[in-house]
Amino acid sequence: MKYADEFRDPVLAKALFARIEELAAKTGATKKKPLNFMEVCGGHTHSIFRYGLENLLPDCIDLIHGPGCPVCVLPMGIVDDCVEIAQNPNVIFTTYGDAMRVPGSKGSLLAAKSEGADVRMVYSPLDALELARRNPDEEVVFFGLGFETTMPSSAFTILEAEAEGIENFSLFCNHITIIPTIKAILDSPDMRIDGFIGPGHVSMVIGQAPYEFIAERYNRPLVVAGFEPLDILQTIVMLLEQIIDGRAEIENQYSRVVPDGGNDNALGALAKVFELREFFEWRGLGSLDHSGVRMRPEYASFDAEIKYKTQNLKIADPKSCQCGEVLKGVIKPWECKLFGDVCNPENPVGALMVSSEGSCSAYYQYAGVRSKALRVEAKIAAS
Amino acid sequence: MCLGIPGKIVEITDETRKLAMVEISGVRRQVNVACILKEGEPLSSLIGEWSLIHVGFAMSRINEEEAAETLKVLIMLGEAQEEIRAMRESAVQL
Numbered sequence: 001m002k003y004a005d006e007f008r009d010p011v012l013a014k015a016l017f018a019r020i021e022e023l024a025a026k027t028g029a030t031k032k033k034p035l036n037f038m039e040v041c042g043g044h045t046h047s048i049f050r051y052g053l054e055n056l057l058p059d060c061i062d063l064i065h066g067p068g069c070p071v072c073v074l075p076m077g078i079v080d081d082c083v084e085i086a087q088n089p090n091v092i093f094t095t096y097g098d099a100m101r102v103p104g105s106k107g108s109l110l111a112a113k114s115e116g117a118d119v120r121m122v123y124s125p126l127d128a129l130e131l132a133r134r135n136p137d138e139e140v141v142f143f144g145l146g147f148e149t150t151m152p153s154s155a156f157t158i159l160e161a162e163a164e165g166i167e168n169f170s171l172f173c174n175h176i177t178i179i180p181t182i183k184a185i186l187d188s189p190d191m192r193i194d195g196f197i198g199p200g201h202v203s204m205v206i207g208q209a210p211y212e213f214i215a216e217r218y219n220r221p222l223v224v225a226g227f228e229p230l231d232i233l234q235t236i237v238m239l240l241e242q243i244i245d246g247r248a249e250i251e252n253q254y255s256r257v258v259p260d261g262g263n264d265n266a267l268g269a270l271a272k273v274f275e276l277r278e279f280f281e282w283r284g285l286g287s288l289d290h291s292g293v294r295m296r297p298e299y300a301s302f303d304a305e306i307k308y309k310t311q312n313l314k315i316a317d318p319k320s321c322q323c324g325e326v327l328k329g330v331i332k333p334w335e336c337k338l339f340g341d342v343c344n345p346e347n348p349v350g351a352l353m354v355s356s357e358g359s360c361s362a363y364y365q366y367a368g369v370r371s372k373a374l375r376v377e378a379k380i381a382a383s
Numbered sequence: 384m385c386l387g388i389p390g391k392i393v394e395i396t397d398e399t400r401k402l403a404m405v406e407i408s409g410v411r412r413q414v415n416v417a418c419i420l421k422e423g424e425p426l427s428s429l430i431g432e433w434s435l436i437h438v439g440f441a442m443s444r445i446n447e448e449e450a451a452e453t454l455k456v457l458i459m460l461g462e463a464q465e466e467i468r469a470m471r472e473s474a475v476q477l
């Protein structure tokens with residue numbers, strides 16, 4: 001077990017792997033008909049690759065890497081809108097570092113910056129607000145993205161801007177919500193998920209109740225999981241136990257951080273500032289109903305979408321790019337024709353190659369050699 | 384950006400804006416603590432507490448031991464270094 005000595009508790013890790021072997025055998029799953037568990041969150045994807053968990057699990061368990069990396073699902077049209085706002089002469093455009101390199105149809109924010117737009121990386125929306133305080137003659141726009149984990153920070157920042165009457169600050173709100181996304185995956189005709197490794201930090205905000213429909217209506221288990229490799233292994237044990245018992249329940253493996261009811265203060269701020277959009281366009285997944293939020297009309301003066309009349313143009317991904325199929329778990333990253341040679345972390349074509357939480361970049365970084373071999377195998381099999 | 388990093392609250396810096404200074408792997412940074420404050424609880428009671436810090440906001444209280452373990456894993460994943468770099472390289476600091 002090559003990586004086992006890296007685990008916090010190698011003895012426990014070994015015991016968990018053994019338990020997984022034992023339980024998996026009981027389910028009757030095979031390499032040809034494996035159990036498919038989807039980790040929804042990019043943080044989990046990163047951990048899984050970093051610790052080589054995929055290779056250590058029995059081959060009757062397949063991990064499907066879901067759409068939970070917010071940077072990875074950003075459509076090109078939104079990046080184009082960002083660039084357009086940033087090109088306004090009196091705008092200081094701010095965002096998280098992760099968003100700077102996502103390719104739009106006319107290049108990334110980083111490219112816009114090198115061409116003279118005032119684009120600045122900030123660690124927190126609070127820093128963007130501070131920039132607005134320090135530059136009263138300029139307009140500071142913060143590009144807010146991410147699921148419910150980062151959504152409260154945008155909401156609280158807007159509430160702060162309102163309380164202080166800071167008028168030269170606005171939010172370009174492109175936050176997305178997890179539940180409709182999971183629902184879309186469950187409704188997809190090529191759905192083949194047997195259980196979910198539930199997002200840890202999103203759940204810290206929303207709690208567990210919103211997932212109930214997954215168990216009740218779709219009869220699939222979901223276990224909210226922490227990010228340590230041991231957490232993920234423990235979660236897989238819990239999923240297998242449910243499957244063997246014929247149960248489909250929402251369980252919480254990560255109770256040391258995730259309270260069952262979520263975070264009331266954060267939820268309160270979200271409800272105040274945001275409302276659901278009718279639909280939101282995702283890279284690779286298309287338009288999903290109610291999957292994004294916008295700012296309530298009461299906060300229109302802080303809404304960059306209104307201030308800058310953004311176009312919200314739909315821009316198709318490059319034809320050869322297969323991010324959508326990878327996101328839905330239909331193909332593995334190395335099966336995309338662009339993987340590696342044309343599309344790599346230095347020159348990302350698709351967004352899944354941009355962030356370390358994107359499954360293509362994770363494969364490239366941690367499983368590069370192996371995935372190249374798999375690609376050759378797949379090509380031979382197809383010919 | 385989504386994994387966050389554990390930090391220890393060492394000082395309350397702004398009562399009205401609910402800001403506190405946290406120490407994250409030796410780096411100091413001001414964060415908003417509105418999310419982890421229980422109703423009626425004075426801000427000062429947060430001093431000495433550990434919390435997961437996400438993009439400048441304390442999001443969930445954790446115990447010290449958890450914090451240490453989480454930090455170890457984040458360092459291994461390279462995430463801790465990323466977070467600290469993002470804090471240091473932020474265009475402006477609160």
Ligand code: SF4
Binds near residue numbers: 326337344349
């Ligand atoms: S290799 Fe690049 S283009 Fe292909 S799916 Fe991955 S990110 Fe998208």
